[in-house]
Amino acid sequence: MLLGDENGVTIQGSLNYSISLRNEIELKDGDWVEILNFEVGLATDLYRLTKNKYRIKFTESTLFTKIEPLNGSNFLCCANFRAIKRGLYHPKYCVGDLIAHQQPDPANIYNTFFYSMEFSLISLGFTHIKCVAYGALAHNLNAFWRSTTEDVVVCVLRLWRIEWGTGGFKYVTNLQGGSEILFDTDIPDIQFFKAQIPFIEF
Known part of the structure; x- marks a missing residue:
């Protein structure tokens, strides 16, 4: 399981099956x-x-x-959206902006396991994060990307795996059947946050 405190x-953590x-x-x-007592x-682990x-x-x-709850945020990142609202005024630092994606190989589009998408996100700390989505989650992401008309898209990656390589962090990828990508409509905190953003052209 993944645990987060009030500071994000x-x-x-791990709980053995033999422990009740x-x-x-x-x-x-x-x-x-x-x-x-833990x-x-x-x-x-790799x-x-x-x-x-x-x-x-x-x-x-x-x-x-x-x-x-110790604060008003009840998802893993525990982000204070009010504190980062000003960052949205600059198009280079749109929090949660899907800035790039790569179409999968057409030969694999009907193969759930091999269907994949590469994309990048900008984290709450304004860091570009390389991501790779596979399977049904990649299909869902592609459908969302093609249908949305929003200027600002905020999302949360829940239970994604960090791939490590030479020199440290490489990218994050989803776990089959366990990972989620949650968009605006899935999280009340984000809805409240976006309601405070005045309409501006990026």
Whole structure:
């Protein structure tokens, strides 16, 4: 699982199948919890869901307690949209802008596994991130890209895998059946954020 705190710091955690949660607690995506009694170790896996060099491991003594949200953002990035609104006034730094994409090989368009798209996003920190989408998610992204008429598109990549190479970060890619790309209409926080943006031409 992927955990994030109120400051937006994310870390990967693991829960062994042999370990059961106490008090029949059910953890759902977006829940806020307090976690006690867990182990911390270095993240040495070749594939990771976060840049954090550590990962946490839950044990039989780990305690989960559901708590009230500590801020108004309930998705993994925990972004303060109001703080980045000014960045949208410059076309070079459109947060969430799909700035490039590559059409897949026509020979593979009907093969779900091999159908892929390459694109770039600009993160909340104004960093260009190279992305590669495969399968059904690539189909969905292509359909959205062809149909949208929005000047500013904000999206969230949920549970994507970071590919590492010589020198560090290479790109992020989706996990088959587990990753999502959420657009404006999927996240209330983004809807509220975009409602504050005056209509301007980029």
